[in-house]
Amino acid sequence: MPETLHGTVQALAGTAGDAVALIHGDRRLTYRELDRAATTYAAHLTKYEVGRGDVVPLLLPRGIELICAMLGVLKTGAAYANLDPTWPDTRIGDVLDQLRPKVAVTAGARRMPAPVWQALPAAEAALDTPTLAPVPVTGTDPACVFFTSGTTGRPKGVLSPHQATLRLFGPDSFARFDTNTVIPVAAPTAWDGFSLEIWAALLSGGTALLVEEPFLTPQALRDGARRHGVNTVWLTSGLFNAIVDEDLDALTGIGQVMIGGERLSPPHVARFLAAHPGTLLLNGYGPVESTVFATTHRITPADCDRPGGIPIGRPVPRTSVYLLDGDREAPPGEPGELCIGGDGLAVEYAGLPAQTAEKFPTLRLGGATVRVYRTGDIAVRDDDGLLHYRGRADRQVKIRGHRIEPAEVERQIEACLPVRRCVVIARRDDHGTVQDLAAFCIPTTPGDPLPGAAGILADRLVAYHRPAVIHSVDSLPLTANGKLDERALLALTRPEPAEPGPVTPPTDALTRLVAEVFADVLGRTAVDARTGFTDLGGSSLAAVRVCARLSTQLERPVPVSALYDHPTADSLAEHLRTTTEGYGEGGADVPRELPLSAAESSFLTQHLLHPDSLAGHCLGTWIVTGEVDHEALRQAVADVHDRHPALHAHYGHGRRGLYRTADRTGVPPMTTLPSAADVAGAVAAARAELSRPLAVTAGEVWRTVAAPVTGTATTVLAYAVHHVAFDGWSESVLADDLATAYRARAHGDQPQWPPVADLGRLHTIRTAHRAAAGTGDQLRRRIDGLNGLPELQVPAGAESGGPAQVTRELSAATVHALTAAADHHGQSLFQLLLWLYGRALAECTGQRDFGIGVPVAQRVDARIEHMVGCFITMACVRLHGRALGPDGAATAGRLIQDAMRDVDVSIPELVRALNPPRSGRAPLFQTIFALQNNTTPHMDLTPAQATFLRQPYLGIPTELQAEVWPHDDGLRLVITTDRAAVADDFAATLADTFTALATALPPTS
Known part of the structure; x- marks a missing residue:
């Protein structure tokens, strides 16, 4: 592999010249064209005697010409310094004064204290083929300069060598970067995050999608995935939080998400992992002096519960990390200053030898002489070698990834x-x-x-x-x-500033909507419709939130650039009104009968076909120790019923298909059972009462029971909710809301909780999501991928049905090995476990082609995070051929990723399109696999204590269901079967086979 950035791109131009390297709007540039254009740029720069040891500032906007200029500078042997054209003249002048360049490259005739060369159009440059003598450059030579914050009041230039970036994207990289990589490039050009995005593509033969928005937005993500196959993304933690809050589904289908730049928010990470279990989520840490990342960590749901926050992980390739107390290495468990060594280190601070010597000392560590960068960050290493960030030793902070x-x-x-x-x-x-x-x-x-x-x-x-x-x-x-x-x-900053004079009221419904979104995002009661967003206190992340919400509510894209160009509620509304054909001020009317989602339709259809079936019953059981106010509990059930549209809606079917309306059904009574002799008897009695079918279309979507235990202050509280109105995430929501309502009612108060979306708003959210996500290309891809899918053949069971359950335990050591193997393959733990389940099925059935159903969370908007409901969809993952072999992890990972990318194509759509032969069984898949990593529900009934008891299912929707439940440090495999369809001994054999495969899997197989 070449040891320079431009050499690597030139090599790719020779071996894969026709591959698309850059996309910007409607423009495309192949690797061959990119390399030719860069050579032309280099030839022009040599006229200014630019060569090895020089630095060339580039004042170009994010675009194809900037990338050509970067490579052109490198071909001369010099280093480039990307300067943001929007910087104030004083900062640009300060930087140029430090660099004193021979020439600067610009896009226009900007007055500058340096010779200026205006960049050629890339397409024109690519037609030229000048002769350029190669310049001898090594991996230790400077490639680029990043300007970062300095305590003196002047920015510091950090000279980063070629090897610092190259080390990140080799075959031993911390993630998967290859010719299939498509990554949006949206970071500020002067920041090392820009290097991460552009070189992740160009050093691996992938494609860089240059984003036209000021920064990455949910709509840009969704468009990039749909139109260009974006599969890898870098987000600062602040932007990640905003997208999770406002448009979580925008990240659907993206296989790798890298986040960092500042401390992560565990609640946001947990929500993302629950919604996108098939996505690899990486925490990246690193100062600019060590170029992009020094350490990374593949985040798991368990990391969200760590008391010290999410780890920053382990060093990336060709990087070493030391924790020093003075010049002494701190042992595991003891905090120390995080110091970095290896190929990622900067050459120097430009023109600052004293600061370079201070921050990049050479120390004697572990018997060797090592050059390190002293970060000023405090960290601790645990017994497993994981690094945990503990804060700064000085005042330095990061805002949206910028070090300040x-x-x-x-x-x-x-x-x-x-x-x-x-x-x-x-x-x-x-x-x-x-x-x-x-x-x-x-x-x-x-x-x-x-x-x-x-x-x-x-x-x-x-x-x-x-x-x-x-x-x-x-x-x-x-x-x-x-x-x-x-x-x-x-x-002094906490009180909301007084509004400047009278607030100009909105003059129409659209302006009123925009103003309300402004106010909601900015935490105000109202805003002036003629005051600019930034003047109201809006930040760039707040702009993302505003545009995401408007996109959802208006069911159309609202780019951030539109808000920047039209910063008042008045002007933005006028822009949206004049650029949307046929838009009505009041928005589309919401129909009285609201259509169901694909998953809801499936569960309601099964109920209509088999009204006595318990396959759609979701069971929850709590052991409550302490005195219980049963009247307060009854009132709490009524409160929760009234709060959640899914629980009190009327479900039915008519000429236009399945629907639900906002007509409220009556509150189901909470049944109090006779006292039982012990807890086991109370649990059994509650289970028996909840085993009666729910009359969903008659208004009975859920049922609750209380079973006291004789002679004790113990009560078993249990519920059954039909799956049409419930999912795994809802367990915690229902528990929280019941507890909130109970505590309030026990004190004679009414519960206070944040509002949730009504059915009309939910319809708007879902309509916008379907409009943004569903494409013919997705449907065609899934049809091609699932055409001819055979049924899964398993040994038939006894005549009498009912669920049977088999469990197996995976130890902490096994989980550690599985996690290491997933890291090695650049996959999530979910993907690896699904592959192992497929291999176990193949071994036990002898079949080498079948489909597996995978539930995927679809909580696509922050306003439905706190709602009880069925917000899932099903993906059909087809595993076949090589994917089912011992070396099939990578192949299986691609198949899983393809299925997740097109998850918005509903199963009913696929069934209608494929029309598979039916044999009384589910048409696409006969088994389901799920990694059940939702948060364990908690119910605070103070002063009583409630303990959640997870019981076996009353019924299951498919013949064979496999789930993996995290607990403590291990995993529990639970296989549930319909005994009428699957033999008991097959379930046991399948569980044993899966466990054996998981236990025997080498970490780097």
Whole structure:
């Protein structure tokens, strides 16, 4: 493999020249065209005597010409420095003063204190074939310069060598990067996150999709996956949180998601993993001085429950990490400063030898002389070798991935404004993520309110340095210990600022909707329809949230660029009105009879065909120890019934198909059973009462029972909810809401909880999702992939039906080995387990081609996160041929990923299209596999204590169902069968085979 970035791309141009390297809008550039254009650029740059040891600034917007220029600079032997064209002139001038370049490349005639060459159009450059003598460059030579924050008030140039980026994307990479990789490029061009995105594609022969939006949005993600097959994504944790909150389904079908740049939010990560179990989610940590990532960690659901937060993992290839207490290595369990060594280290800080020597010392560690970068981050290594981030040793923070030294911002503000002193403090959200900066200034003239300060700073500071609020203060408060009282200063920023004068009311329904979304996202009661979004306090992440919500509610894309160009509610509404053909101000009417989702339709159809079946019953059981207020419990059940549309809706079927309406059904009574002799008897009695079929179309969607235990303060509380109104996520929602309502009613109060979407809003959300997600290409791909799918043949069972259950345990050591194997294959644990289940089925049946049903969460909007309901869909994964062999993990992973990418194609659509021969069995798959990693439900009935008891199913929707349940450090395999369809001994053999395969799997097989 070549040891330079441009050499690797040139090699790919020779072996795969016709492959598409870059996509930008309607433009395409192949590897051959890219390499030719870069050579042309290099030839022009050599006219300015650019060569090895030089740095060439590139003031170009994100686009194909920028990438050609980067490679052109590298071909001359020089290093490039991407400068954001939107930076203030003062910052660009400061950077150019440090670099003193021979030439700078721009897209226009911008006045600059350096010679300027205007970039050629890439298509024109690709037609030229100049002769260019190769320049001898090694992997240790500088390739690029990143400008980062410095405490002196000036940005620091970090010179990164070729090998620093190359080490990330080789065959031993931390993730899967190959010719199939399609990744959006949306990061700021001057940031090392941009390097991650562009070189992940270009060093692996993949495709880089250059995003036209200012940054990656849910709509850009969805469009990229649908139109171009985007399968790998990098998101800062702040943007990740926003997408999870606003449009979780935008990440459907993406096989790899890399997140980081700042501390992760476990609740957001947990929601993502529950919704997308087939996606590899990676936490990446690394300062720019070690180029992109120094460590990565494949995140599992168990990581979300770690008291210290989600680990930052282990070193990436050709990288070493040391935790130092002074110059002593800290042992496991003891915190130390995180110091990084290896090929990722920067060459130097440009023109700053003293700072380079200070931050990049050479130390004697482990008997060897090692050059390291001292990050200033504190971390601890556990006994398994995992690294856990513990914070900073100084004031440095990160905002949306940008490293910020508050001292640098303070010095800039002091130079721009008439102030004697400035203190800048980071403001954090409830999860500890830095949201923005607040500046507190002591004015030169006492009492000066500093009018116009925000405008002055907007002209002179880069966007991520600009404080969200600027306060003029007479003095800086101190704590009893004489330290700056940051809490007291931050308290000044909490009250909502008074609205500037009377609020201009919206003049029509569309403007009212836009203004309401502005206000909701910004946490205001109302906003002025003629005031700009940023003037109202809106940030870039808030803009993502606004556009995601508007896209959902208007059932059409609303790009962030539209909000930037039309920043007021008035102007944005007018833009949306004039660019949407046939749009009505009030939006589409919501029909009275709302159609069901594919999963809901399936469960209701099964009920209509087999009304006495228990296959659709979801059972929940709680052992409550302590005195229970039964009247409060009855009221709580009524409250929850009234709160959730899925529980109180009327379900039916008519000429237009299956539906539900917002007509509220009556509250089902909570049945109190006679006292039982012991807990086991109470559980059995409750189970028997809940084993009667639910009359779904008659308004009985769920039923609750309470079974007391004689002579004790113990009660068994249990429910059965029909699957048409319930899913695994709903377990925790129902438990939380029952507990909230019970505690309130026990004190004579009404429950207080956040609002949930009504059926009309839910219909709008689902309609928007279907419009955005469903495509003919997806349906055609799934038809091609499932055509001719045979039925799974298993030994038939006894004549009498009913569910039977077999369980097996996988130890913590086995889980550790499985996780390592999944990491090795660049897969999630779910994908590896599904492959093993397929192999077990193949061994036990002798069959080498079959389908497996996989439930996939479809909670596509933050407003339905707290709703009880059936928000899932089913994917059919076809495993066959090589995928079922001992070396088939990678093949199986691709098949699984393909099925998940097209998960929005419903099973009914596929059945209608394929029309498979029916034999009284499910037409596509006869078995289901699920990794049940939803949070274990918790019900706080203080002062009583409630313990959740997971019971065997009352019935199952398919003949054979396999589930893997995480518990403690291990996994529990549960195989449930319909005894009328599957022999008992087959289930036991299948469970034993799966366990044996899982236990014997080498970590790197």
